[in-house]
Amino acid sequence: MSADAFLGKGSEYKYGFVSHVEMDTLPKGLNEDIIAQISAKKGEPPFLLEFRLKAYRRWVEMKEPHWVNASYPAIDYQNISYYSAPKKKATLDNLEDADPEILRTFERLGIPLDEQKRLTNVAMDLVFDSVSIGVTFKKKLTEAGVVLCSISEAVHLYPELIEKYLGSVVPIGDNFFAALNSAVFSDGSFVYIPKGVRCPLELSTYFRINDQESGQFERTLIIAEDNSYVSYLEGCTAPAFDNNQLHAAVVELIALDNAEIKYATVQNWYSGDPKTGLGGVYNFVTKRGKCAGVNSKISWSQVEVGAAITWKYPSCILQGDNSVGEFYSVALTNGKMQADTGTKMIHIGKNTSSTIISKGISADQSHNSYRGLVKIIPRATGARNYTQCDSMLVGAECSANTFPYIEVGNSTSQVEHEASTSKMNEEQLFYFQSRGISMEDSINMVVNGFCKDVLCELPLEFAVEAQKLLGLKLEHSVG
């Protein structure tokens, strides 16, 4: 039921509405003063203000990169507001204290907040315009010792953890957008799983962008201590505006000895007008997981079907011996969308292994690129990688590209790479229809068959709905 909310029925972008909420907003533009104000508004400890300022100073020296296989008009960084929070903020346990308009927004999006109606096995953090509104099932999580809260809260409750781990996987100077994020991030999710705990619930965060003029700079940090396990899902939607909105998030995952983190994303940001390409979210995200411990495992799964431009490479640093990194992705582009996405698997420890399965579907006049790096450093003995990237083209005007980078520095490694390209066309669909299968089901079966290996990595309910969403998005593109 709530899976519907993430993924929506009906081929029109049904999340296009705007909510009218009283917001506390800083004036547009970025300088050290604005940053100090952001930090002050959140009551942050000095180490964090220092972190932000250091990042800002690095950012100012950096040049915006343009190697992405996508084109977009220049972003005016001084024409964005870097802080926008709902005036009425919920306290830790009482969602009901939040601005009623926000609660109505989530109801309208199909996210049940009423105690009885909540998904019983999913604990959810709701983030509205980069501010966490509240978390469901807090009690059950607390009983298990699991922490799911906003980063802002975590800064106050667990400053030592934040100081230790924030920026440890994605350093402030890593790239232009990560530096910007490190300077101005407002909120995001913080997850901490103590030693030996297998998180009893699926954890999830629902991100909703509402403000037209602000950028979205979420920061998520997940720490899995020795022998722990967590499965986490993030969902994203935004209203339909004519201007472009920048979404430059950073996600850091840390898995210690024998720990496992599963991170799934279903992204359905507004992708711009399908005919003119006007508007839409720029989804420039840095996501990285560090398999710090021995036998640790990090799995990224993503279904990206929105955003005007998607530019992200959820990656794994396989530091611990025997660690495992996985990347499963379905990226669908239609209308005038552009996507340049993939992963980086960096093999450092001994006997590490990685699996990459990427499915790209492009339709209409869109452009879809896979960019991947498999890097095996000289001392990484016994490393193994399997990569499969498949593209499906729908219609005659779209494009699909692959840019695989394979750097092997150790001769005991085993690296496999397979790629295929296919076309979904009238003939295939007619074959299905001539056997009595409806057009809608035909598209779904062909797309599902194509994405099977990836969809089975998502939590079950979401896999079923993701399948339907993919079918809906393509409905008007086939012909």
Add this chain to the structure above:
Amino acid sequence: MLEIKNLYASVEGKEIIKDLCLSVRPGEIHAIMGPNGAGKSTLAKLLAGHPAYTLDQGEILFKGANIIDMEPDARAHAGIFMSFQYPIEIPGVSNSEFLRAALNAKRKAHGEPELPLEEFETLLKDCMRRMEIREEFKDRNLNEGFSGGEKKRNEILQMLILSPDLAILDETDSGLDIDAMRIVASGINDFKSADKGLILITHYQRLLDYIQPDFVHVMVDGKIIRSGNASLALELEEKGYDWLIPTNKEAFS
């Protein structure tokens, strides 16, 4: 069961079928033969409802109803089946998944409940055995990696599972070796009955050795120019098509 009256049809703006008339009653087997480019495949695809083909004039009545506005899946539910000359490959979708979806779609259209998985598997196993298709093929992706002969046998397998009322087999015999021919013919013979119609589109007499047609039509230039019984096919085998065409040109030019 099938009535085609003064049919004119085209594809990509080019007129292929010109004033074609044909009647098929339940229990009848019709063979349509003719030189390449006559429009035989076009006729088959048009009956099945291929979106690229347009009906310009005339009528196609199936069980008394005009089917021209019916979508391909609706026609399949009504009981029309076409076996493709070049069956297409579909990666990621298994044979058994496909057949089950097709069968259940038909049952749903008729207000019947879906066939339980076990019953379906039994039905599939039985039909696969009859078509001498190895069991592991059911989990293979639809037509992927199949040889030409295997694809044709797979088409007949689909026909047996879906049990249509009118089957149009477009050059099912082309590219088949002797054994495959025997198996395909036996499948078709299993299918035929007093209430089913069959249209065999073929170039050669071979298939007709196994399946005795009631009527043989010769199609040239988008029109049926001669009809007869099984002996007409034998005459064509001996003499080719030329002896028919000059006569045609004199009479109809």
